[in-house]
Amino acid sequence: MGINCSTSPKTVDCLYEISSHGGLVPDASLDASLVSLLSLNSSQALEQQYSTLQREMTQEQRFAFNRDLHTVFGGNTTMSYGGVGVVALALSVLFEMLAHHQTGSSGRHPPPNPIGRMFGAGAVSDISSIVSELFKQIPAAANEPDKMAALLESYEGKLQSELVELYGRMESLEGGAVSSAGVKQWMNGAALHIHTFLHWKRLTNASAEEVLSQDYLQRAEPLLKTYREYLLRTVKVFPALTPGASGLLIVEPLRNVSHGVRHRACERNAIQRALVERFLSDQNLEAGSEFFQSSHMHHDALMAQKEHFELRMDDHSRM
Template identity: 30%
Template sequence: MKMGSTFCPADNISHMSSVARDVCPFPDYTPNPLFTNMLSVNSSLQLKHHYTAVQSSLNPKQLEDFTKSLRSTFGREGRVSYGGVGVVALSLAVLFDTLAKQAKGEQVSDSGPIPGLFIKDLRGYYPPHVHTVSEYLRLVPHIANNPTRMKEETERYIKLLTIDDQKLENLGENNMFAMQEDVPLLNVVHGKWFANNLKVHFLRLKNATADELVHSKERPPAVITFNLNCDPETADKDFKAHVQRSDSHTQEAFQKYMTKLKPWLLQVAELEWLNTMFHLACEIGMDDDLKVAQRGDFDLKANALGKWAE
């Protein structure tokens, strides 16, 4: 599949990755669907589906509490400016998940990285972009219907994400190793992807065009460290045995992609990581004119499954 000038590969290694993880668990590099769905040109429809799914997961009492919380945030009309598109749609999706958890009696932190939204780092390290994006998404529901505040805060967070880039550049060689590892690097890419969509939203607020949008053209480091929870050389024999017992798709992928230059399990992790990077590049490279042209508000009241009490 091709979008613009960026080639987007098919996910033809998933069968092999599943077998590899059974032998040697390694991080799941797959982006959270909220990112890919809410920052796409189909965001309004995706948000409506997500809103319905979240409400449907609640019992009557939980749904009542959930709806009451939304109404206390957005008021009687229940409309959210630009709520159906881009970063505002993403903020609403995160809010729906948060309020649903609270309605079920779960504790949800109101600071730090938004749980589940980024690639999980088992050591708990997240680049500064993750914290900045999380702050903005938590803020948006409280300012979405205030055009002046939205414009001011969006511009401020665009600058903050630029500062986050500078922080990484200033780490120095002794501290840069973390940013050459698989999970932190992907989370930085998520931050840059979000920053681009934040700029798109700012252009919408200014009634501007995509001509003013500037993309980051940075490339990942040449050497990337992959953290596997096993000794890949020792586990390769077990992996090969699992492949031989697997279906034809897995065996075909093994024959097509695996070489003898390095451990097979390490190659699988690298392939999945690169596949994810290509998919993210496809999303980032979508038609900017089309994305900036989106203007859809979101009607919480009209799409509510529970009673939007007056």
């Protein structure tokens, strides 16, 4: 008779919780901020964030918050196309940072890192630093169409070059460059690139051809297949063989945690496969492909967006 080496859901749950508590659950997904702010509902999403942040402030903090924004806007109360796509996303990051400056200065809360949250951390690529530089310059350029167009053209080119280089390094498992951080940076960087190019078109040549969405959609599927194969190779579980001894869970290179979960050595492969499927399902990796498809299908409607952003300088105003 053969030995039954299937594993129990409880064993997988325990190891998953350990990886979660250790901050090791892989994240290569499309960030929710990009989904909402690079969409047909971008203006509403930005207004909701702006109102919510102000509701959480005192009257004095709201006044200072809007005063700081007024200064960043170059003394204007309106930002051209501020409720649209890449400009709305840059404003959202600015709101988050300035709001923390007003409400989190006591030191009880660390400063937010929205760029890191959206585009990942680490030295996998220069995408995060490119985005950070772009977002810092958008508020000062937004009300000057020629300056804004030149800025977008420059950074669209930088993003495209970095995305092509990163994808090339990740395309094959043998290249050794694929990782959760790399896939996340590529997926989110590609989403932003589409809308950076789109806003440049909006300001300069609305009839210019747009094939980025289709191109990224075609590239996403094989990359995610490679990413799944990567996790199947990197996730390793070594059992705690005796009471009091520690086992080891490796999720990715240099990302591991000790554990006290006991299981038979022959269960190892089944546990590893189950953990990989859990990691993949929790990330909703299809959101990236859906975003690229939506950007392509709704291209004309996205191009037609014109919403500006208006500061509410009366600090008594509430929504």
